[in-house]
Amino acid sequence: MIADPNEKPRNGIGVDDLPDGKPSARELLLAASVFHHSPQGIMITDAERRIRMVNAAFTQITGWREAEVLGRRDAMLSAGRDDPGLGKQMQSALDADGIWVGELWSRRRDGEVFPENRTVVAVHDEAGHLQHYFSMFTDISAEKFAAERIHRLAHFDATTELPNRVLLQDRLLHTINQAARVNGKLALLFLDLDGFKLINDTYGHSAGDEVLRLVGKRLLSRLRKADIVARIGGDEFAVVLSDVAQDSDVQITCDQLLQVITEPYELSGNLSSVTTSVGIAMFPDDGRDVPTLLKHADAAMYQAKEAGKNRYAFYEPEMNRRAEARLALSRKLRGALEKNQFSLCYQPQFDLSSGRLVGVEALLRWEDDDGEQVPPSLFIPVAEECGLIMALGAWVLNEACRQAQQWCEQGLAFGRLSVNVSGRQFQDEGLADTVAAALAASGLASDRLELEITESWVMEGPYRAENQMHRLNEMGVTLVIDDFGLANSSMAYLKRFPVQKLKIDNSFIRDIPADTDDSAIVSAIIAMGHSLGLRVLAEGVETAEQSAFLRATGCDEVQGYLFGRPVRHDEMNVLLLYSPTLSSS
Numbered sequence: 236m237i238a239d240p241n242e243k244p245r246n247g248i249g250v251d252d253l254p255d256g257k258p259s260a261r262e263l264l265l266a267a268s269v270f271h272h273s274p275q276g277i278m279i280t281d282a283e284r285r286i287r288m289v290n291a292a293f294t295q296i297t298g299w300r301e302a303e304v305l306g307r308r309d310a311m312l313s314a315g316r317d318d319p320g321l322g323k324q325m326q327s328a329l330d331a332d333g334i335w336v337g338e339l340w341s342r343r344r345d346g347e348v349f350p351e352n353r354t355v356v357a358v359h360d361e362a363g364h365l366q367h368y369f370s371m372f373t374d375i376s377a378e379k380f381a382a383e384r385i386h387r388l389a390h391f392d393a394t395t396e397l398p399n400r401v402l403l404q405d406r407l408l409h410t411i412n413q414a415a416r417v418n419g420k421l422a423l424l425f426l427d428l429d430g431f432k433l434i435n436d437t438y439g440h441s442a443g444d445e446v447l448r449l450v451g452k453r454l455l456s457r458l459r460k461a462d463i464v465a466r467i468g469g470d471e472f473a474v475v476l477s478d479v480a481q482d483s484d485v486q487i488t489c490d491q492l493l494q495v496i497t498e499p500y501e502l503s504g505n506l507s508s509v510t511t512s513v514g515i516a517m518f519p520d521d522g523r524d525v526p527t528l529l530k531h532a533d534a535a536m537y538q539a540k541e542a543g544k545n546r547y548a549f550y551e552p553e554m555n556r557r558a559e560a561r562l563a564l565s566r567k568l569r570g571a572l573e574k575n576q577f578s579l580c581y582q583p584q585f586d587l588s589s590g591r592l593v594g595v596e597a598l599l600r601w602e603d604d605d606g607e608q609v610p611p612s613l614f615i616p617v618a619e620e621c622g623l624i625m626a627l628g629a630w631v632l633n634e635a636c637r638q639a640q641q642w643c644e645q646g647l648a649f650g651r652l653s654v655n656v657s658g659r660q661f662q663d664e665g666l667a668d669t670v671a672a673a674l675a676a677s678g679l680a681s682d683r684l685e686l687e688i689t690e691s692w693v694m695e696g697p698y699r700a701e702n703q704m705h706r707l708n709e710m711g712v713t714l715v716i717d718d719f720g721l722a723n724s725s726m727a728y729l730k731r732f733p734v735q736k737l738k739i740d741n742s743f744i745r746d747i748p749a750d751t752d753d754s755a756i757v758s759a760i761i762a763m764g765h766s767l768g769l770r771v772l773a774e775g776v777e778t779a780e781q782s783a784f785l786r787a788t789g790c791d792e793v794q795g796y797l798f799g800r801p802v803r804h805d806e807m808n809v810l811l812l813y814s815p816t817l818s819s820s
């Protein structure tokens with residue numbers, strides 16, 4: 236049996252001490268060897284839990300040498316981190332069953348805290364008196380930290396260290412249950428950064444990551460402890476405002492969040508800005524479960540983007556209907572190409588000073604299964620979202636080039652053919668090849684083709700777009716920025732892009748010359764375009780007054796109902812036959 240450690244050789248049970256009738260010397264030597272070589276830490280205490288013996292693994296794990304711990308209570312190892320009731324629990328298990336197994340937090344000699352898995356056995360003598368406690372333990376920090384790491388990776392975003400979508404859903408559910416119990420309200424905010432792609436493209440991905448981290452910090456700085464901030468996608472964040480008294484509280488918070496995001500970001504010495512669009516869904520009014528709230532906050536965010544970005548929108552049932560309509564539209568769109576439901580219309584463009592026809596713009600038309608005309612402003616964004624725009628865009632290019640070449644062969648002068656190209660096509664490396672293929676298949680000369688790309692798309696990914704633009708320019712294709720004036724392009728970009736023409740968005744043309752602001756903007760765009768060596772076209776010209784104003788301000792070209800609506804190719808044939816001019820149209 237175990238004698239006073241002070242008289243014992245280290246690690247050993249003295250064979251000579253053994254009374255008769257006890258285990259044999261061989262058995263004891265074996266036990267001693269197991270004790271000594273066990274990879275588990277072993278500690279034997281007396282009934283008062285004073286340490287009487289420890290093995291080599293004990294020293295290895297805890298850093299304490301035997302001589303330093305003998306006679307001290309085993310509680311010296313405790314890190315003081317366990318549940319307050321755990322000691323009592325252990326004692327009652329030992330009293331009742333003679334064994335306890337569980338996890339404890341201990342402290343090494345150097346102060347480091349570590350988790351251990353411990354088994355404690357109560358050892359009694361033949362008369363049933365408690366003699367010793369025999370404890371065996373393993374350091375489980377490696378497993379525990381690995382498990383924690385895996386948990387972190389699965390639940391937190393590595394860039395911002397915010398909860399990810401999985402954890403958000405978990406916490407949202409918890410918050411919903413709490414709110415439901417007290418008939419409370421909560422708000423789920425869906426945030427999508429505006430113009431984040433521009434930052435990534437301009438300053439690189441590490442600057443983009445820095446912005447995301449700062450956005451996370453700034454959001455947290457404006458929220459209460461109980462609120463949740465999560466990063467749920469590339470540039471998407473979610474915020475849960477718990478315990479909301481009224482909608483106006485949410486508005487106040489949203490105003491603060493918009494404001495704090497808008498403050499400038501310093502990126503490698505440059506000041507840059509980002510804004511955010513926010514969709515809001517309230518519990519319980521807009522949804523009572525996690526998926527519904529997420530879906531509705533997303534639909535509201537989409538609406539905030541549509542309404543011009545850098546703003547928030549509360550969910551309305553109408554938004555859901557719109558989201559569902561978009562989904563239904565995308566289903567119908569899928570079969571439309573095979574069913575030949577698309578066609579092109581052409582609208583003439585005139586030179587203001589000579590009055591000559593200088594071009595025709597191809598505009599896409601879709602007649603759906605029910606024979607309804609669906610406007611491109613409705614189906615083009617859906618086609619972009621579902622990816623169909625690539626095939627559809629290629630069809631438009633092929634069909635328009637084929638038609639234009641036919642006019643050439645018929646000796647009909649149409650000037651240039653202008654084709655709208657979606658920004659998605661511009662972001663794709665294959666656009667120049669698609670254009671080259673359409674030109675080759677039709678036989679149309681490349682200098683007869685002009686591509687229109689909307690300004691907002693150019694600004695979303697200027698560098699990738701620039702690459703495509705150069706290739707197209709080298710092929711001899713003219714490039715035009717469509718709907719100019721809506722996005723805030725920087726002059727610097729405009730200067731470096733290889734574009735030849737600007738089309739002023741028709742929303743600026745509508746109210747000229749009566750609206751002095753719009754008149755000033757239009758004059759400024761024309762002057763700026765000219766100073767960059769670009770031609771300027773005004774679209775959506777409907778009245779003689781507008782036309783006169785544009786002529787007076789030096790606009791180069793015009794297009795609009797005043798001069799000719801978009802018409803089918805056969806009507807265009809007739810028009811071209813008479814080689815129209817501004818005065819004759």
Ligand code: C2E
Pocket residue numbers: 582597598599610611612615628631655656657687717718741774775776777794795796797801
């Ligand atoms: P956009 O390229 O800016 O085309 C001008 C739009 O204004 C056309 O609408 C045209 O019919 C309309 N418009 C022309 N003159 C007037 C006018 O005097 N007053 C008014 N109020 N409107 C006028 P549409 O055909 O409905 O096309 C809308 C948009 O859809 C186009 O705007 C373009 O962005 C897009 N789109 C059309 N065809 C295609 C296409 O083949 N590919 C792509 N990616 N987008 C297309």
Ligand code: MG
Pocket residue numbers: 596655687717
């Ligand atoms: Mg256009």
Ligand code: MG
Pocket residue numbers: 717718738740741774
């Ligand atoms: Mg336009």
